[in-house]
Amino acid sequence: xxxxxxxxxxxxxxxxxxxxxxxxxxxxxxxxxxxxxxxxxxxxxxxxxxxxxxxxxxxxxxxxxxxxxxxxxxxxxxxxxxxxxxxxxxxxxxxxxxxxxxxxxxxxxxxxxxxxxxxxxxxxxxxxxxxxxxxxxxxxxxxxxxxxxxxxxxxxxxxxxxxxxxxxxxxxxxxxxxxxxxxxxxxxxxxxxxxxxxxxxxxxxxxxxxxxxxxxxxxxxxxxxxxxxxxxxxxxxxxxxxxxxxxxxxxxxxxxxxxxxxxxxxxxxxxxxxxxxxxxxxxxx
Numbered sequence: 001x002x003x004x005x006x007x008x009x010x011x012x013x014x015x016x017x018x019x020x021x022x023x024x025x026x027x028x029x030x031x032x033x034x035x036x037x038x039x040x041x042x043x044x045x046x047x048x049x050x051x052x053x054x055x056x057x058x059x060x061x062x063x064x065x066x067x068x069x070x071x072x073x074x075x076x077x078x079x080x081x082x083x084x085x086x087x088x089x090x091x092x093x094x095x096x097x098x099x100x101x102x103x104x105x106x107x108x109x110x111x112x113x114x115x116x117x118x119x120x121x122x123x124x125x126x127x128x129x130x131x132x133x134x135x136x137x138x139x140x141x142x143x144x145x146x147x148x149x150x151x152x153x154x155x156x157x158x159x160x161x162x163x164x165x166x167x168x169x170x171x172x173x174x175x176x177x178x179x180x181x182x183x184x185x186x187x188x189x190x191x192x193x194x195x196x197x198x199x200x201x202x203x204x205x206x207x208x209x210x211x212x213x214x215x216x217x218x219x220x221x222x223x224x225x226x227x228x229x230x231x232x233x234x235x236x237x238x239x240x241x242x243x244x245x246x247x248x249x250x251x252x253x254x255x256x257x258x259x260x261x262x263x264x265x266x267x268x269x270x271x272x273x274x275x276x277x278x279x280x281x282x283x284x285x
Contacts, residue, residue, distance in 0.1 A: 012064055018057035019201050022050060051208070058205030061198070062140055086132040094124035105234055106273050108262050112254055113238045120230075127217040134213035141206030148199035231271040239264040245278035 032038040042050075069075040098120035102110040110117050220226060239252035245261055253261040256275070263274045 012060050015057045015061050015064075016198065018053055018060075019198055022054055022057075022201070025050065054201060054205045055209050058202045058209065061202045062137070062206060066140075082136075086129070090125050090128035090132060091121075094128050095121045097121075097124040101230070102234070105230065105271060106254075106262060106264075108254075108256055108273070108275065112256055112262070113234070115237045116234050119233070119237070127220070130213055130217050134210040137206045137213070138210035141203040141210065144199075144203035144206070148203065228269040231269060232266065235264050235266055235271050245276075247279055248276055 029038060029042070033040055070079055095117075098117050099110040101120060102113050102117050106113060235252070238254050239262075240254075241250045241252045243250050244255070245253060248261060248263055251263050251265070253263050255261050259278045261276055261278055263276055265272050
């Protein structure tokens with residue numbers, strides 16, 4: 001077990017390299033900004049590149065930790081439990097979202113549109129899995145902050161307590177370092193500044209990635225193109241001009257309960273549905 005815990009202290013060589021590159025870039029940019037050679041606020045492309053590099057390093061770091069934890073027996077049980085729970089929640093929520101969306105589009109019971117509901121449920125399940133991944137990353141980031149924050153605070157306030165004998169303060173730092181890393185630390189993490197960078201960047205980057213991932217499904221669902229695709233897909237999959245209702249003629253329909261049908265027509269990019277009797281007057285929703 002001690003060797004397993006020791007493996008958590010090791011970093012992929014590219015993680016400190018990527019973080020170091022980001023730090024050198026930020027320092028160089030700060031110098032150029034102070035000399036008024038660059039604006040204080042970076043361009044969108046610049047922030048995107050820094051975010052991508054930081055995210056890659058944070059995900060590599062998090063992947064290493066999770067892969068090591070997954071090798072432990074309790075880690076496997078925890079992983080399978082979380083996967084089963086998230087799958088059940090995503091399926092249940094995705095199905096309910098698909099039913100609700102279908103009712104909003106057709107003004108009819110979703111059970112009469114099984115093919116569209118099945119396809120839409122699959123899409124919502126994927127989006128919900130993305131949300132679960134974002135929540136998981138946010139939890140990992142929060143846990144890392146709770147683990148790393150005490151040591152960062154201890155190092156930052158150490159200068160304020162010089163009146164305390166140095167050997168006593170060293171005991172506190174050594175004790176906390178052993179709690180987090182074991183008896184032997186990773187040589188990569190021995191440097192104070194690089195250690196601070198990694199302890200700050202990884203949880204902050206994970207929280208930032210989680211925020212972006214959470215916003216992505218909402219942006220996709222609310223996009224105008226998504227609404228157009230849903231209307232056209234629903235019309236193409238469910239509405240058929242079978243000529244089975246004299247009062248409707250040869251318009252595309254979906255048969256509902258009793259003698260009612262739902263007629264559909266695309267007006268521009270919007271599906272207009274009407275509830276109508278096969279042998280009676282038209283009743284618009």
